[in-house]
Amino acid sequence: MQGIGFMKTRSHKSPSKRDVAVPTEVNSKGEATENCAGTSLQLSTGTSFMVLSHRRRSRKVPLRPVVCAGISNGRCSVPGHLYHQLRSCDFAKEKRRHWAILAEERSIRVSKHVRASMQQSMLLKEEQAEVPWGVRDYIHSSLIFTAPCNRSEKWKSRGVLQSHVKIVILLADQWCTCKSPASPRPPVCLGALVLESQVRVGLFGSGVGLSLVLGFGVAYACYYLSSIAKKPQLVASNKRFCRFLKEYCPVVTETYYPTIWCWEGRVQTLLRPFITSRPQVQYRNELIRTADGGQISLDWFDNNDSLYYPDASTRPTVLLLPGLTGTSKESYILHMIHQSETLGYRCVVFNNRGIAGEDLLTPRTYCAANTEDLEAVIHHIHSLHPSAPFMAAGVSMGGMLLLNYLGKTGRDTPLMAAAIFSAGWNVFESVESLEKPLNWLLFNYYLTTCLQSSISRHRQMLEKLFDMDLVMKARTVREFDKQFTSVMFGYRTIDDYYEDASPCRKLKSVGIPVLCLNSVDDVFSPGHAIPVETAKQNANVALVLTSCGGHIGFLEGIWPRKCTYMDRVFKQFVQAVFEHGNKIFSM
Template sequence: MGAEEPPVPVPVLSPLPLLLAAATAALLGYYWARVPRRPLLAAGPRLRAFLEQRCPAVGETFYPTPWCFEGRLQTVLGALLWARPPVSYRSEAIRAPDGGQLILDWAEDADSNWHPDPRACPTVLLIPGLTGSSQAAYLLRLVHRASRAGYRSVVLNHRGCWGEELLGGEDRTPRTFCASNTEDLEMAIAHIKRRYPQAPLLAVGVSLGGMQVLNYLGRRGWAAGLAAAMALCPSWDPDASAASLEQPLNDLLFNQRLAASLRCLISRHRAAIGEKVDVEHVLQARTIREFDERYTAQAFGYRSCREYYQAASPVRWLHRVRVPVLCLNASDDPFSPLHAIPVEAARHLPHVALLVTAHGGHLGFLEGLCPRPGSYMERLFAQFISAVFEHREELQ
């Protein structure tokens, strides 16, 4: 008998590729079944009709990037993925009545010089978010969009965030900024309108800047001096926002990092604010709520952080808004929880429109399988400012 042949080895298939394929199929199935949604638009009938006709994005299904549609991922990657478009600024310093200094950065772009009468060229005033300035990536992209559309852009920098020294009068302590204080915004608008009295002006606030714009509109009513306004990812209830950011993962990803940025701001200006504020106590704050309790409330004359949050909430002013304003929020924004967004109130207000997407995070709004240049937020911004400037007679 011949020698027996050795058995042929049976290949063992690794379960990992099968598991990955199953997980991918499950994720895609969930995505297509649950994720793409048309945004919720809450507005009075006339403003709603204007937006539906002139801003196609409000009625489009939003397809967030399938591999990062969750709100926190959208927030983080939205801040990291996009390149910073080149924008040149010309800075202008304005002295405030309290002795402080405001820095306006005017975008210098050839695309905005085509207007037949530069004095009447529509102007977009942008207000950054917390600790933001004209150099923030999200703001550079908005300025770039406005310039490409042929409009003039100017950024109001928050005090102390541009790199300048905080200044104050002889008997006044220098201050920074907060969501409830709209004095700097009011001064900037008045200055721009004096400089370009024939040019329509539109204000766009981002995050905390959006809160300032909404509070300004409510306080000024018919005298706001704006053709329209926009608030991108504003916080409607600062107390609810602080509670959301204090959740463990949000605290690690966002709260502690923002508190660190605020501490750096205070540390940089300790010589200017140290006389009436316990800087060392402020520098021990580890959350935004602690910072607001130790610095913001005290610096702006509130008895407590809770009182400041009540004063800063834009909801209390909405019924007094008399300028058309479009507000964009995402349901999964870790900075502004859905239950705090005043959707029902907006349905009965003639000058306020609330657009709420199912996903998008905070200033994320990435869309497409491979996120394409320009987010949903940027497209909406470009459509809205063009609609207002080109068809503003329909809003009057």
């Protein structure tokens, strides 16, 4: 604040029509008390001072002092628009912590170490206030009062600014030109400042701001409960299968409450790898040979400490299939193994060729349409534990591969049942969705670079058959599949490959109970591409469709670190199949 000066006291002038006296007085101890008998600020007999008012003319213009009225005989007159705010103010109890008058050569600044003591009006000693050098020797004491000042309705409605009136009264020794008066004289009031200032406050410092926050919170809660938190849609034409799910896998009928601060599909997809924990799992790796001379890496979690199934030969086994570039180290795979461990089951993770760190022995990787490697893995596991109950669960592309396998084999499979999570049902629709500008920026380009990285370490083996420089220039999944995947597996065009890789075309042939979980806001598998009508034509298929969840997201709870909705569906369905499967196998 600039331009605050101290002027010599002068005789009292009659108050104007807008000047009204303040019904407050200061006793001998320097305390502010209410004077009910009069309407003036009585300091002490024979004192006189001046009142200055600060008004902000613009939000960017500093406060400027304006002389309101000259006062004498200890009576202070203030403008009428301040009187109604000051007359009912109990200065002794008014609490305003954060204020200070910035110092310049001719202004007063309250020291930082006395701000805390300004919760109540009190007598400030001479050494507690910093004043101009020329006035310092004459200060006897000072009084500070703070009172709220209501603004106009215009500013009230905005709820952004809040005004206060600061009254700083300096009591000094009798004004004289010498630094040391000859004899002590009664103190006089050197000056008083009435500051009307606008202070920007936060949302919670304004009643209107708080009301806005509460109103927004209530509106958001209503929107969340009405449009976001919903029960999943259960699609199952077989009533017996449907009753089985409702009885032994009730999570598919419960309301899914996605994380309130990240329920949108893209956000859930992006945050899941960073938010969810990564349980510690000790694997036993096994490399098996294929008919074409290649090798496949399997990571076993034997769960030898199982209390429920101590006999390894009859211990239930779950085969897990990760996503497009996923391995046994993915967080969703680790969570599935953790859920299976608590139930006493054994898990095996099928790593696609060349993904888990093993070398490629032949110039061949993997794709969603070719199920030869999966058939070899299922046959190998079943031959090791023929008496053990056996089922599989696939995630994303792993789910697509598993569905294509089940559509090809029908009932001729050692699997009892299967669980599918976030599978891309129609590859054409999936690729088109991923090529939208925002989805390309968030997912498509990154996924393409991951595919290129997975084959770059096998460049010497693959460049015998492919133009690797052209493959490495791909910027979308479609371009990568056109230059690499479709060529590797002998498809004439990329459309032929996408048609063969789409599970929706083989869903009618599935011959074992399959539970499929998808979110309608999954950008990898758009809601309109989910084959609801086709699923109704197969009694072995049940779809669980949530309104939110994204791609392998399904986050729930305030801080969804340990368990997701997908984990709960997996745990309940696997347990229902292994422990109550006889009730659905006879349907």
